[in-house]
Amino acid sequence: MLETARNTRTHGRRDLVTELLGLWLVLAVFLDGWAHLNLPSLETFFTPWHAALYSGMLATAAWTAVVIFRNREPGQPLVQAIPPGYRGTVVGLILFATAGGLDLLWHELLGIEVSLDALVSPTHLLLGFSLFLILGTAVRSARASHSASPDGSPALTPAALFAVVLMTGLGAFFLIYVSAFVRPGPTALFVPTPVGSPGRVQSELPVVVTLASYLLTTLLIIAPFLFMLSVAQRPARGVVTMLVAAAAWLPVAMLGFRTYSIAGAAGATIAAVAADLLLARLPETWLRRRLPAVTGGIAAVLWTGQLVAFAVTDAIRWPVSLWLGAVVLSTAVAAGLALLASWGPAGSAAPARPVPDSAAR
Template sequence: MLETARNTSTDARRDLVTELLGLWLVLAVFLDGWAHINLPSLETFFTPWHAALYSGMLATAAWTAVVIWRNRTPGQPLLQAAPPGYRGTAAGVVLFALAGGLDLLWHEILGIEVSLDALVSPTHLLLGLSLFLILGTGVRSARAAGKPGELKHPGNPGLTPAALFAVVLMTGLGAFFLVYCSAFVRPGPTAVFVPAPVGTPGRIQSELPVVITLASYFLTTALIIAPFLFTLSTDRRPVRGIVTLLVVAAAWLPVVMVGLHPYSISGAAGATVAAVVVDVLLTRVPDAWLGRRLPAVTAGIAALLWTGQLVAFAVTDAIRWPVSLWLGAVVLSAAVAAGLALLSSWAPGRTMADASSDGAGVEHF
């Protein structure tokens, strides 16, 4: 029993170190993104920003090698020596090295991306995939150590710190690659919009920023609600502070990267305050609501977050959209959140009531 507890404690520290290295990588990615946005004269692959990223990857690769070597038993093939969850980490390191080489070749042949193309460049997407594999170590390790489908060690009633850290970091990395359609970096309802009848010249052009902003609300809602649902387990309430952590990752990292515009600061601040309120309210949500009424819970979370952003806009500037438009954005975002909750609880031959009765409201997410 004592040996098991000691091993569990050692594994937890090991996973936490891995995720701290993941934090280095995520911050380096956003630093590089900031450089590309604010220093458009970049014309070389060899920059301080790339150095921060690649040095972080070297440290991660070295740590992963140490972890695998320490776990190896005499005579065991090295490929089989990776602890549970770390085969994906090793694959991520190898993929990053491959993608990094391809990225260097891409830049030397085709030049440096300076705009939206940097986020959808195939080599950059490969780098992103490798980072997701590395950041997911805490989740994979916790799943291997706990019961199937649960993110916990035996006897631990909550998420392991490393698994929680991993979910937040992956949310932040997702926010980086989706920054061009983030509801936190656009002026949104503070921008002037005058509805024009169908057929009016220039109507499509005038509506396009609003259409993009509406789509950003829906996608950003999914970026926050999906990991929230993922952290729920069959016998545990939401982690304290989880919504605030996810909003910080999804909002503030992109806001800082794009240059701290006044509207983005106020919107992110309003959503963050709302997230704190949401986390307080979640401590009072009855257990039954996390099963049968989970869609109502997630809809309420989305509605409160965006209402907080709108209140901040109204206080610091003004809301210039028609009320039907900004209120509709909140309602549709809540519907997206509710739909994700329904999908997370659905299984063939199973209803939400069934899931609530046996405490498996989010087991299938």
């Protein structure tokens, strides 16, 4: 048992270093995204922002090589020396190198993207997929340790928690065009136009996009929350705040800290802190049995916090039916996602934990 605990601590430190390098990569991605969106004169692949990203990848590759060599036993093939959870990391590094070369070729042939097309460029999406594989290292490592654990302890290590937050941030990067944190939202003037009136579609389009942004941003926050809850007895302290910070503040910084974005992100963050305080007081049995109510409540609190911040710092110019409907829809999506995640045969019970040898004797 002592040896198992020592190995767990060692692997936890190793995975934490990997995820700290992942933080370097995520910040470099947002920095590069800022350059693409704010420097329209960008006309070359060789930029300081690409240098930050690719140097981070080289550092991650070097660290992964160290991890593999440290884990290798004399005479053991390198492939077999890759620790559990790090095979996906190696695949991600290879894919990133491949995508980087393709991205260079893409830019040389087709030029540099300077707007929305930079987020959906095929080579950038391949880079993003490889980054997800790398950022997920601690999650895979924790799951492998959990499978081998004799006491069935939860698999949510601090490094794995950090990994999920980083992946949420990376998801926010690629979905920034449908983020509820980067739009004026309910502060923008909207005058309802009757069906058939000229210009109705144009006047409603910003509202339609904003409503879709609320739903997708809710999914971006609630899905990782449900994942972490599926591998731990209780949600980690501050988990909602960490997820909201990743989903809100990184995109807000990437677009240049616009006033309405700062207000909305601050309101949602304060609401997230309140949600975490309430979660800490919930009994575990109630948390499990009322999970749709919990996630629906989180969504309602977050977006209400954002709306209050909008009202205090500027004004809400949407009709009450629209802004209140956005909160209700987001609450329903969050509750429905939890319902699907917890769906199971009627009367089914949670799997029993393995009985320790001492108790069995």
